[in-house]
Amino acid sequence: MALDKVQRRKPLSNQEEKELRRKKLIEGRKPNYFISLHVAQKAGDKAGYTKNKAFDNQYYRDLILKVLSQHSTMSRKDIDQLLWNKLPEWMTDEQRKSKVNNLITELKNHNKIVNKGSFKYSMWELVS
Known part of the structure; x- marks a missing residue:
């Protein structure tokens, strides 16, 4: 029961x-x-x-990095579309947005990606 x-x-x-x-x-x-x-x-x-x-954070980070290596730049919307349906079903939209934000922040803090756009219109690229 x-x-x-x-x-x-x-x-x-x-x-x-x-x-x-x-x-x-x-x-x-x-x-x-x-x-x-x-x-x-x-x-x-x-x-x-x-x-x-769900998968561990490393899986999601690797996915972002792989797609960036293929397409050179991605907006936040692109990253959301990439990960949204891969995140656990039990997560709310707010939790998913926060999770994606945390993943982007981790990659940025480890000097893997950099924002070449503005705060409002971000364009993420791999660090060269």
Whole structure:
């Protein structure tokens, strides 16, 4: 019953959450729980699990760098379009925007990319 709540994205009580975690049936952080890998494999929802689990930040950073090496410049809108549907389904639009912003900031702070446009109309390029 509680596992059904997770799949329907309904809130869990603290007791239900503890029990499902103890049995290793769910993953994620409150309130964004999703079924565990083991359950997803048994239920035949491997793709759904991967969409919820997401990838690590390095995957997203590498993707941005790869596309920049192919196209030389990208606007923030281009980067959003690239990553938006690759981010976890449970994220809200605001969370996705923040995640993309954090990824861009990390790349900028590590001198991988530079903004050649303005603040409002950014054009990101690889650092030469």
